[in-house]
Amino acid sequence: MRVTLYHTNDIHSHLDAFMSISAYMAEHRPQLDHPSLYVDIGDHIDLSLPVTEGTMGKRNVQLLNEAQCDIVTIGNNEGMTMAHDALNTLYDDARFTVTCANVFDVKGQLPNHFVQAHIREIEGVRFLFVGVTAAFTPFYRALDWVVTDPLAAIQDEVKRYAGAYDILIVLSHVGIFFDEQLCEVLPEADVILGAHTHHHFLEGKMVNGVLMAAAGKYGHFLGEVTLDIENKQIVNKQAILHPLETLPKVSTYFDEEGRQLLDQPVVSQAMTLQRETNFITQASYELAKSIHEFIGADCTIINAGLMVTGYQDKVLTEYDIHQMLPHPINTVRAKVSGRTLKEILLTAREQTYMYERAQGLGFRGDVFGGYILYDAGYIASSNRYFIKGEEIEDDKIYVLGTVDMYTFGRYFPMLKGQKMEYLMPEFLRDIFKAHLQRS
Missing domain, CATH: 3.60.21.10 (Metallo-dependent phosphatases)
Known part of the structure; x- marks a missing residue:
């Protein structure tokens, strides 16, 4: 047989x-x-x-x-x-x-x-x-x-x-x-x-x-x-x-079938959301802010390439938001020491992947883009790091908001083994859509 x-x-x-x-x-x-x-x-x-x-x-x-x-x-x-x-x-x-x-x-x-x-x-x-x-x-x-x-x-x-x-x-x-x-x-x-x-x-x-x-x-x-x-x-x-x-x-x-299924408007007025990968736009900043508020973080880090497309003066539909953020990516609430957080911010400063094409780990875009920091910053000349304007303390525990693709070891190896909570099932598009509707 x-x-x-x-x-x-x-x-x-x-x-x-x-x-x-x-x-x-x-x-x-x-x-x-x-x-x-x-x-x-x-x-x-x-x-x-x-x-x-x-x-x-x-x-x-x-x-x-x-x-x-x-x-x-x-x-x-x-x-x-x-x-x-x-x-x-x-x-x-x-x-x-x-x-x-x-x-x-x-x-x-x-x-x-x-x-x-x-x-x-x-x-x-x-x-x-x-x-x-x-x-x-x-x-x-x-x-x-x-x-x-x-x-x-x-x-x-x-x-x-x-x-x-x-x-x-x-x-x-x-x-x-x-x-x-x-x-x-x-x-x-x-x-x-x-x-x-x-x-x-x-x-x-x-x-x-x-x-x-x-x-x-x-x-x-x-x-x-x-x-x-x-x-x-x-x-x-x-x-x-x-x-x-x-x-x-x-x-x-x-x-065409998908466009019809997701044709419902999510906002009442036309919006402009500029997409760039090598500098921060108002739209990518608002994406970082939406994740930051959703997580309830002390500071948040994402990459600009998460925003795959932009729109000019358009009443956005479910389809548009989906096309902008098509990733099956979730957010993460990580608890890290100030010492580890400094390592993360130092790594982000290097912008190693800004112009690289990225794939896998849930990412559905093309170019990775530069890192965007929300409520975190640094003075490069003196190697000092801040959250909400206050200098980071090495032994203090901070809540870092970010995306799950950073937790697998490639982009931020120091995140592996840290205490973290994956926030599911909401995707980035769900979080950003809710933020736009509140604004």
Whole structure:
């Protein structure tokens, strides 16, 4: 018997590309002379696309239904960028199975419509699918979810279903390094379909007898794994990728759809919001102020590149605010010593990333831009630092307001390990919109 597994991952709401993938499967799956499944390994949803934001991910679910998806797991974008109730209702209309073994509510219950593992029988062969997602603990806790260790979660499910399955398929939205480790500690896995780190393997990668397959990001590839099975065991397994440029071209109208969904005005009078990345504008200053007030901070730091577009004399709509701040980025209330705060301000003074193109960590802009300080300053000649006009004391604890992308170590390494609170689910656009409406 032969079984084909089509797989996608990290589409991130690049729905134009996804429609080409869907069209290819609609044409080719019926032509197969053997069974097939289509699985998605998470981060299909990204609220940086207006139509995804306007439907809170349900348009993505509809498209997965139309693509005759069979099984999915969730990524951090499904798990961490949506409010608790939004994730609980996301899959209400799904016609596919959602498996994730390591996300629970505070009472130990799975999100609605989730299963920890799923057995799919095909011509008498029992396939066990186990999905896991990356354990970003503080973010999940801020949304009243508990995320557990993905390795332990997989091992628990394998033990639970011992003797009840023939072939083990892991859907891993944890990253390539985790997957490589999993190959070593769980050699009984037949295939690991990977995601999260946006890696891809043109012909798969075999590690310790386990086939790793992954399809990159943004719909750049459709993955296809072929399994040849005899006596309920795999005797041959192969992986290939179909590049997007080889797939059917499809006309889509997602931008127009999103614009209509988010067409409601958010202010009553026309506004001008200038966007610049290498100096502070009134608009970027107001963005910093809105975050500062939302957090209740002693001082706040953001980067100008967070503001992706500007407007001239326009009555702003939900769509406009979304286009200005499309990031799935949350704010952070960090408690730091004056000594650490001085290090942060010194690093900001250097403006290392002002002209650099940035990506990842939730950032959906292009140029990083210069740092903007609110209620903080310094005298460079004497190396003195101030908050609200008062000199910073080394041993005093201050509340720093900032964005979550600074807490992962790249921009401000000294923030790692500091006491901090992630404020969720509000995004920057939610905070700025409320500020504009109050002004």
